[in-house]
Amino acid sequence: MNNQARISKVKIATCSLAGCFGCHTSLLDIDERLFDLLGMVEFDRSPFTDIKHCGPCDIGIVEGGVSNAENARVLREFRDNCKVLVAIGPCAITGNVPALRNNIDLWDCFQEVYLYDPGTEGNQIPNDPELPLPFDKVYPIYEVVKVDYFLNGCPPSPDAIWNFLTDLIEGRKPEIDYKLLRYD
Amino acid sequence: MNKAITIDGKTLPFEDGQTIMDAALTAGVYIPRLCHNPELKPHGSCKLCVVNANGRNVTSCTMPASDGMVVTNNTPELNEDRKALVQMLFVEGNHICPACEASGNCQLQAAGYYLRMESPHFTHFYPPRRVDASHPDIFLDLNRCILCELCVRASRDIDKKNVFGISGRGIDSHLVVNSESGRLGDTNMAVTDKAAHICPTGAILIKRKGYTIPIGKRTFDQKTLSEFHLGQVKQPEPDGE
Numbered sequence: 172m173n174n175q176a177r178i179s180k181v182k183i184a185t186c187s188l189a190g191c192f193g194c195h196t197s198l199l200d201i202d203e204r205l206f207d208l209l210g211m212v213e214f215d216r217s218p219f220t221d222i223k224h225c226g227p228c229d230i231g232i233v234e235g236g237v238s239n240a241e242n243a244r245v246l247r248e249f250r251d252n253c254k255v256l257v258a259i260g261p262c263a264i265t266g267n268v269p270a271l272r273n274n275i276d277l278w279d280c281f282q283e284v285y286l287y288d289p290g291t292e293g294n295q296i297p298n299d300p301e302l303p304l305p306f307d308k309v310y311p312i313y314e315v316v317k318v319d320y321f322l323n324g325c326p327p328s329p330d331a332i333w334n335f336l337t338d339l340i341e342g343r344k345p346e347i348d349y350k351l352l353r354y355d
Numbered sequence: 356m357n358k359a360i361t362i363d364g365k366t367l368p369f370e371d372g373q374t375i376m377d378a379a380l381t382a383g384v385y386i387p388r389l390c391h392n393p394e395l396k397p398h399g400s401c402k403l404c405v406v407n408a409n410g411r412n413v414t415s416c417t418m419p420a421s422d423g424m425v426v427t428n429n430t431p432e433l434n435e436d437r438k439a440l441v442q443m444l445f446v447e448g449n450h451i452c453p454a455c456e457a458s459g460n461c462q463l464q465a466a467g468y469y470l471r472m473e474s475p476h477f478t479h480f481y482p483p484r485r486v487d488a489s490h491p492d493i494f495l496d497l498n499r500c501i502l503c504e505l506c507v508r509a510s511r512d513i514d515k516k517n518v519f520g521i522s523g524r525g526i527d528s529h530l531v532v533n534s535e536s537g538r539l540g541d542t543n544m545a546v547t548d549k550a551a552h553i554c555p556t557g558a559i560l561i562k563r564k565g566y567t568i569p570i571g572k573r574t575f576d577q578k579t580l581s582e583f584h585l586g587q588v589k590q591p592e593p594d595g596e
């Protein structure tokens with residue numbers, strides 16, 4: 172491990188857009204290495220901190236694709252503030268399962284889910300102004316902003332995340348071992 | 356006197372009628388491929404097997420070897436081109452690997468791994484494609500079809516049934532089923548047909564076999580695409596043309 176004195180810790184922000192939090196869960200699965208990680212980094216905006224907006228950061232890690240206007244806003248905020256932006260997991264990289272709706276008309280989708288689905292009561296399509304505007308399709312984040320690195324796997328294994336993060340934190344270009352490169 | 360070509364500086368003998376791909380395969384030299392299967396006549400459509408032969412880029416699965424030919428194959432430039440082809444195949448269809456039964460057994464996916472594809476890079480088409488579950492034993496999911504025509508050739512040349520064909524041109528090309536309704540259930544395709552087992556992706560799947568082999572224990576969990584392809588030996592005679 173690189174033991175050069177660190178004047179300030181590496182700042183990391185993370186978020187989940189149209190994802191399932193599985194990538195974040197896999198990050199927590201690095202288990203006791205979390206202590207090493209916390210020795211090296213400080214979390215800015217992230218589900219781990221409850222900070223609402225992303226400030227200037229070294230690394231931004233984005234899980235999930237862009238499914239609505241709020242996702243797009245958060246993603247731009249990350250790109251504007253993070254020196255290095257990482258797409259983690261196939262939802263951020265290809266759209267993945269949320270993108271199954273991409274060749275179904277949005278209105279048909281809404282009707283199916285909120286009006287016709289058995290067991291729905293009151294049968295109304297949600298229309299509160301607080302709700303983010305859904306997009307016609309779910310987009311991989313690299314189709315919206317520039318992405319510097321991709322970490323595959325649904326979710327990436329804790330080892331893949333650990334190797335990737337330590338490479339980045341210690342200033343190396345992340346090398347993804349053949350065995351850890353997976354799209355599923 | 357044996358005739359020979361060189362690939363990346365290595366001398367490989369060949370027999371008349373062999374392609375560059377055949378000669379490489381016989382010698383255990385790997386040239387990436389998707390639409391070629393040594394059991395069938397070459398088709399030359401995926402372009403993954405493009406090599407440089409005497410200064411020109413050619414598809415090695417269709418190009419006959421000729422004495423003294425100088426071939427380059429495993430170069431960063433050619434592998435970058437191959438990666439771009441695989442990326443295009445990914446964005447042209449709907450490949451949701453985490454939700455695909457072929458994951459781990461799929462050659463398109465394994466080609467991505469072999470070529471170190473980290474993202475599909477291009478803009479996704481998300482095309483509307485058909486799923487045909489009409490056959491009692493076989494699923495046909497066109498979302499994952501890469502138009503390699505392996506099923507077309509296997510059904511025509513091995514099964515002698517002609518169940519599949521390609522229709523349309525350019526970006527509108529698509530796989531069609533040769534029955535009046537266009538449905539697989541209305542053909543005489545059987546689960547024992549070669550065509551049912553030759554698809555390199557998850558476009559043709561056998562029903563009631565889902566996840567009998569768990570993720571993590573599948574073909575490409577054990578070997579790379581090159582190990583897998585080099586293990587596929589040519590079975591029938593070289594087609595004497």
Ligand code: SF4
Pocket residue numbers: 449450451452453455456457458459461462463464499556557558
């Ligand atoms: S066919 Fe292959 S590449 Fe396509 S989704 Fe299935 S596993 Fe992935």
Ligand code: SF4
Pocket residue numbers: 499500501502503504505506507530553554555556558559
């Ligand atoms: S269904 Fe499979 S074998 Fe047939 S053309 Fe498509 S990808 Fe190739």
Ligand code: FES
Pocket residue numbers: 387388389390391398399400401402403404405414415416417
């Ligand atoms: S393998 Fe030669 S063109 Fe596809």
